[in-house]
Structure formats: C-alpha cells, structure tokens
Amino acid sequence: MKEWYLVWIEGPRGPEPQKWSPEGLWGQLWRQDVIVRFPLTDQEAKLPLDELARAHPVPK
Template structure:
C-alpha cells in the first residue's frame, strides 16, 4: 500500500511544499534540502498541495 507525505523542501524562492509517495521516498531520503516530512492520512492524500500546506505548515 502506498503511503503519502507532505514534504517541505528548500526551494529557490524559499520553502516549497511537495507531495511524495512512499514508492519514491526511498530515493529522496538523503536529500539535504528537506526541511520536514508529514505523513498523510488517506483522506489528506487526496487533497491538493495548497490545502495540505495550510494543514501542515512548516514548524516555527
């Protein structure tokens, strides 16, 4: 079963939200630009990035 994550990475213009699946996550774990990773529920995994970013902001 695929799990989904909201991942905040350091982008060119500041923090950027991305949605990653567990299928592709293993290749991304060593990235140095990852700020934080939030596991998503099945319901959250269906939401668009902008809604997920509001639900899971970068920790202050």
C-alpha cells in the first residue's frame, strides 16, 4: 500500500488536518504553513480525517 501522512497546516481559522500521499508531500515541501506531519500505518491510512486528527492532535 502507498504510504500516507497526516499533515497539520496553518489555516485561516487555525490548524487544519490534511492527508497527503508521498507525491503530495514532496510537492508541498516548500510550504511554510506546515506545522507537523505524522506517517500513517496502512490501517490508519484508511481512517477518515476526523479520526486521524483525534489520534494525532496538533502539538501545542
């Protein structure tokens, strides 16, 4: 299975979670609004974004 990442970025109303594939990650490395990224297991990659955000909250 393709490797996925949960990425927290600075959004207009605060931190926002996004799910990125490796291709998306490499294409976005220049972005300065990325707070943190978490590599996901194959099982986690199948979960909806709201569940991933609860499992991997943005660091304070």
